Amino acid sequence: MKKASLREAYGRTLVELGRENKDIVVLDADLSGSTKTQMFAKEFPERFFNIGIAEQDMIGTAAGLAVAGKIPFASTFAIFATGRAWEQIRQSVAYAKLNVKIVASHGGITVGDDGGSHQAVEDVGLMRILPNMTVIVPADAIEMAQVIRTVAAYNGPVYVRSARIDFPVIYEGTDYKFQIGKGNILREGNDITIMAMGLMVHFALEAASLLSLQGIESRVVNMSTIKPIDRQLILNSARKTGMILTVEEHLVTGGLGSAVCEVVAEEYPVPVKRIGIKDRFGISGKPDKLLSYFHLTPQDIVAEAKQLLNSKPRLLRAVG
Template identity: 85%
Template structure:
């Protein structure tokens, strides 16, 4: 299976955007080698600002650049971007709706060995709660590139969650067009809908293939636009499959699962099972071992889907 780096895609796209638009500026907080903003720094040193290990100042500086008409992309690890500098993002960026793009690497537990201090499992929630903020979690490198191009044209604050590890490639770059506020159906199925974000989109697809062999057909949705979320697609899924499982490499509180539940509860109540990390911090380990430890492998999804299908009376009768 082909894999590609979201970080490389980000760095490469920044360079391309930098050539197209001289108002694109980039900031980093001493992690430009990791976030790949170094690629932009090399090409456009005068438009790159390393703020050092000072995330709060980085967000404020980005706000100032945006206020003066620039399109700043500010990058660091997800936990430092959203946690360390949360109130700076609230006051200096989101409050005024300033045009700052916060693109973080190292979301989720697949950060791996560095452990819980460095694994952002609450970042999507921290950003989703802010008025004016748009929140995007790309599912692969192709989508990352499209997201970066899209948000460069969109006016307003955006948070994009990337990852340390390479993700399996899901999209063909010719056929896919990312849109803010739109999810995409990657596989159709009548029995249940799996709504996922980030790496979990691929795991959901794998799980759907396994379940299909057993006669269970899953609709699989990539909900990369967490905010604004694709309400229509969630409602359509709830109506058509009457059962939803959400899967996220994030706490199940205030992330994708919560966002989906908010829509389902208000618009079309059906059972929703949220898979993700449950009220605990991450730990050190290799990414694949951690995914097993936190029950986020395709096989875990398969088992959860079978359990949750028992909550759907008609199907149980049909299978029985």
């Protein structure tokens, strides 16, 4: 299976954008080698600002650059971007409705060995709750590149989450075009809908193949925009398959699962099961071991899907 780095895709796309538009500027907080903003820094040193280990100041500086008409991309690890600088993002970026792009690497538990202090499991929730903020979690390197181009052209605050590890490539050779606020149906099926974000999109596709062998046909959706969430697609899926499984490398509260539940509960109640991290922080370990430990594998998705299908009549009685 071909894998590719979202971080590399980010770095490469930034360089392309930098060549096309002199107003693209990039900031980092001493992690430019990891976030790959270093690629931009090498080609455009005068438009790259290393703010040092000072994430709050980095966000404020990015806000100032946006006030003056620049298109700043500010990068660091997800937990430092969204946690350490949350109130700066709230006040100086979201409240001000400024054109700042916060692109964080190292989302989720696949950060691995560094442990829970460095694994952002709440970043999407922290950003999703902010008015004016757009939140995007790309599923592979190809989508990442498209997302970066799209948000550079969009005027407003955006949070993009990528990861430390390489993701399986999904969109190679397709004519997929990312659009803010649009989920993408990757596989059709009538029995159950699996909605996922980030790395979990590929796992959902694997799970769908396994389920198909057992005669269960799944609709698989890449819900790369978490905010604004694609309500139409959620409601359409709810009507079509009567149940939704959400999968995210994030807490089950605040992220994709919550967003889907909010829409379904208010507009078309169907059973929803959320797969993700359950009210706890991450720990050290190799990424693949951690994915198993946190029950975030294709096999886990299969098991949850079957359980949801089996409980459907009971759940429907409950909501009916």
